[in-house]
Amino acid sequence: MKSLKGKGTPALLRNDSTSALLTELVAHLRQNRTQLREEWARRITESQLLTAMTKEEIFVEATSVYDNYVAVLETGSVEALQAYARDLSERIIPRGVETHEVVGIVLLLRDVLARSLFKKYQSDFALLNRVLDAYEPAANRIANTVAVGFVQERERIIRQQQEAIRELSTPVLQVRERLLILPIIGVIDPQRARQLTEQLLRGIRSNRAKVVVIDITGVPAVDATVANHLVQTVDASRLMGATVIVTGLSAEIAQTLVTIGVDLSKMKTIGDLQGGIEEAERLLGYKVILEAVETPPAMKRPAV
Amino acid sequence: MRVPILKQGHYLIASIQSALTDADLLQLRDDLAEMAGKYRSRGIIVDVTALDVMDSFAVRTLRAIAHILRMRGARTVIVGIQPDVAFAMVQMGLTLGDTQTALDLEEGLDLLERGRDPRE
Numbered sequence: 568m569k570s571l572k573g574k575g576t577p578a579l580l581r582n583d584s585t586s587a588l589l590t591e592l593v594a595h596l597r598q599n600r601t602q603l604r605e606e607w608a609r610r611i612t613e614s615q616l617l618t619a620m621t622k623e624e625i626f627v628e629a630t631s632v633y634d635n636y637v638a639v640l641e642t643g644s645v646e647a648l649q650a651y652a653r654d655l656s657e658r659i660i661p662r663g664v665e666t667h668e669v670v671g672i673v674l675l676l677r678d679v680l681a682r683s684l685f686k687k688y689q690s691d692f693a694l695l696n697r698v699l700d701a702y703e704p705a706a707n708r709i710a711n712t713v714a715v716g717f718v719q720e721r722e723r724i725i726r727q728q729q730e731a732i733r734e735l736s737t738p739v740l741q742v743r744e745r746l747l748i749l750p751i752i753g754v755i756d757p758q759r760a761r762q763l764t765e766q767l768l769r770g771i772r773s774n775r776a777k778v779v780v781i782d783i784t785g786v787p788a789v790d791a792t793v794a795n796h797l798v799q800t801v802d803a804s805r806l807m808g809a810t811v812i813v814t815g816l817s818a819e820i821a822q823t824l825v826t827i828g829v830d831l832s833k834m835k836t837i838g839d840l841q842g843g844i845e846e847a848e849r850l851l852g853y854k855v856i857l858e859a860v861e862t863p864p865a866m867k868r869p870a871v
Numbered sequence: 872m873r874v875p876i877l878k879q880g881h882y883l884i885a886s887i888q889s890a891l892t893d894a895d896l897l898q899l900r901d902d903l904a905e906m907a908g909k910y911r912s913r914g915i916i917v918d919v920t921a922l923d924v925m926d927s928f929a930v931r932t933l934r935a936i937a938h939i940l941r942m943r944g945a946r947t948v949i950v951g952i953q954p955d956v957a958f959a960m961v962q963m964g965l966t967l968g969d970t971q972t973a974l975d976l977e978e979g980l981d982l983l984e985r986g987r988d989p990r991e
Contacts, residue, residue, distance in 0.1 A: 765954065765955075768955075768958060775975075803961045806952045807972065808975075808982075
């Protein structure tokens with residue numbers, strides 16, 4: 568009902584009175600800056616938020632958040648605050664500050680300021696109501712802005728890292744003329760499997776590869792899905808005329824695959840990467856000869 | 872469009888130039904079967920470099936060509952499958968079975984010359 572009454576007043580008049588109240592509010596907050604800020608910092612420590620930061624750091628951040636907060640109340644523009652929130656998130660995310668902490672401190676500030684307003688206007692209930700009408704929406708918007716800024720920054724970092732991992736994870740290397748190796752490290756998910764395969768196929772064409780050794784020593788778990796991806800990669804390479812040798816199937820993985828009944832019989836598998844490369848060399852017609860059998864005396868000579 | 876088939880010594884080379892209709896594919900199959908007998912060819916190369924799509928019918932026909940020609944005493948090698956095509960094929964579960972494949976025409980000829988697939 569109260570809000571209905573508020574709507575009843577002409578918009579222009581209400582806006583005017585709102586901005587006048589906000590000006591008064593800002594003046595009040597500026598006046599009591601030191602005291603309110605300290606109160607806030609104390610409450611932050613009390614609630615054990617921002618434990619990753621020292622007291623001094625909390626105080627410094629609290630000061631700038633406070634000033635930004637008051638500035639937003641004054642100007643009604645959240646752009647500066649958005650930039651600040653982004654910047655703050657950039658600094659504190661690497662230190663392990665959680666979302667609930669950031670939202671928590673903004674809500675605490677909101678609480679501290681509201682209490683101070685209650686105190687100031689406790690004698691005039693109608694005025695307090697109007698002050699809160701002006702204060703609450705602005706405060707909510709601020710809390711929203713900071714929280715959204717923090718979450719967006721986190722998501723940006725996550726995206727960035729995903730990209731970095733993706734780029735790092737799939738080198739296709741040529742070890743001999745027409746022989747490629749593809750060492751896979753880490754978990755294979757459908758997206759990565761797809762990317763791996765595409766990269767390998769492109770590598771086969773650009774290097775005119777005849778034999779490819781895929782080493783999965785670094786793959787922590789191979790289940791039916793991963794095995795299927797491997798089979799697809801092998802089939803696709805075969806269509807391009809390349810032979811694929813899969814190496815690095817550990818004893819445990821081999822057992823799991825047999826137990827769950829994955830059929831890898833169409834695939835050429837060899838125990839380790841060395842064996843795989845040797846087999847590949849044999850297929851390509853290379854013969855590697857160990858020449859310097861007399862190395863021990865040669866190695867002794869410089870020492871004398 | 873009819874696929875041109877070139878005779879090169881003991882081998883026949885069918886070089887697909889553009890996307891083929893189903894009828895073109897069947898025509899290619901019949902032509903190859905016919906010519907392989909006529910020229911007593913030992914090996915056939917089907918070059919699919921120009922194809923950027925291979926549907927199930929195309930794959931089935933290629934497989935059929937390989938089977939038919941084996942019965943006529945010739946080996947078939949499919950060459951020039953593009954990376955995207957290869958990936959799409961395995962995703963759709965289309966395989967060429969035991970038909971031999973090679974990277975390109977040169978590799979295909981090499982494979983026929985050596986007379987043996989290292990994969991075997």
